[in-house]
Structure formats: structure tokens, C-alpha cells
Amino acid sequence: xxxxxxxxxxxxxxxxxRLIREAAYKQFLTKDYNTVPLKEIEKSLNLSRGCxxxxxxxxxxxxxxVIDFYIFHKQDAKNKFKDISxxxxxxxxxxxxxxxxxxxxxxRIYLIEKEKTNITRAYLNLILQAEYFYPGxxxxxxxxxxxxxxxxxxxxxxxxxxxxxxxxVNPSTLALTFRILLFGKCFQDALVNGLRIxxxxxxxxxxxxxx
Numbered sequence: 001x002x003x004x005x006x007x008x009x010x011x012x013x014x015x016x017x018r019l020i021r022e023a024a025y026k027q028f029l030t031k032d033y034n035t036v037p038l039k040e041i042e043k044s045l046n047l048s049r050g051c052x053x054x055x056x057x058x059x060x061x062x063x064x065x066v067i068d069f070y071i072f073h074k075q076d077a078k079n080k081f082k083d084i085s086x087x088x089x090x091x092x093x094x095x096x097x098x099x100x101x102x103x104x105x106x107x108r109i110y111l112i113e114k115e116k117t118n119i120t121r122a123y124l125n126l127i128l129q130a131e132y133f134y135p136g137x138x139x140x141x142x143x144x145x146x147x148x149x150x151x152x153x154x155x156x157x158x159x160x161x162x163x164x165x166x167x168x169v170n171p172s173t174l175a176l177t178f179r180i181l182l183f184g185k186c187f188q189d190a191l192v193n194g195l196r197i198x199x200x201x202x203x204x205x206x207x208x209x210x211x
Contacts, residue, residue: 027041033129149176
């Protein structure tokens with residue numbers, strides 16, 4: 001019975017931590033780090049300060065957990081892209097665009113409507129804040145970025161082998177180009193109304209150098 005109670009307490013604790021992280025993500029996504037009130041998170045979940053402090057002793061620890069889960073875990077290529085060994089380049093572009101769209105749709109439910117910001121801007125702002133409040137963020141972010149670039153490189157190598165694209169292209173350079181195009185498009189659209197998926201698809205298609 002004692003063991004069962006410990007297990008149940010652990011399950012409940014994990015769920016509480018998940019709810020806190022989710023509520024905090026909504027705040028950090030649309031507000032600056034220094035203006036995010038922990039009291040508001042506690043109130044929205046009907047939690048005591050003691051409960052909040054038990055799971056997250058400081059706001060920075062909460063912020064780090066949010067970044068770990070919603071950026072590093074969610075955007076890691078090994079978690080985001082499954083079973084692509086038999087995927088052609090054009091199929092992967094479609095799959096990639098689908099994943100970008102899924103990410104945007106998943107984020108949309110967390111935006112605070114009264115803040116009047118777009119999804120892309122909110123996401124980029126979260127990343128910029130992480131540079132200041134997450135020790136070692138740049139190194140960790142570069143790691144997941146390089147994983148994705150390597151994934152694109154493997155796709156291009158295969159596309160050359162199957163004659164889907166010209167044989168005179170450099171897969172490494174093309175992979176880096178695709179990543180730069182994505183970030184550039186995200187930044188440009190963040191200044192307007194958010195990332196335009198169809199335009200991104202056209203940009204990537206036109207860069208694929210199909211034979």
C-alpha cells in the first residue's frame with residue numbers, strides 16, 4: 001500500500017509539473033521573461049506557492065524546463081521526423097512543411113489573444129529570450145540545428161543517387177541553404193502576420209534543383 005501511494009503521488013506530481021510547464025509556456029511565449037508573473041500561473045492552476053516552489057524553486061528553472069521541452073525536445077530532428085529512410089526529396093519537403101505547420105498549429109492554442117502577436121514572432125522572441133536566461137542555450141540550439149542540417153544533407157545525398165536532383169550539386173551546401181531559407185522566411189514573416197506556409201513551400205521547391 002505504501003508503494004502504491006508513492007507511485008500515485010509520483011504520477012500526480014508529474015501531471016502537476018506538466019500543467020505548470022504548459023501554463024508557463026503560454027506566458028513566456030507572449031510576454032518578456034521579466035514580466036511573467038508566477039502568481040498568475042499559480043492562480044490559473046489553483047496552486048499554492050509551496051506547490052509551485054516544490055516543482056520549480058525559481059522562475060529561471062521553470063523557464064529552462066519550458067525551453068528544454070518545447071524547443072529542444074519538440075524540435076529535435078530525431079523526435080520530429082520519423083521513418084524517412086524511403087522518402088524522396090519532394091516527399092520530404094512536403095513532410096517537412098507539414099511538421100512546420102503542425103508546430104504552428106500546436107503553438108496557436110497557447111497564444112494569449114489580448115497580447116496581439118503572431119505565432120512566428122512569439123516563437124522567435126522566445127528563442128531570443130532563451131539566449132539571456134538559459135545558460136548554454138546557444139550551444140544546445142546549435143546542436144539541434146546541426147542535426148537537422150545533417151538530416152537535410154542525407155536527403156540530398158540520396159536525391160543525387162536516385163537522380164532526383166542534379167549530380168553536380170553539393171549536398172552539404174544545399175542543406176545549409178535550406179536551413180538559412182527557413183530562418184530567413186520565418187524572420188521576414190514574423191514582421192508581418194506570421195510564417196506563410198504556402199510561400200515557404202514554393203521557396204523550398206524552387207531550391208530543390210530538380211532535374
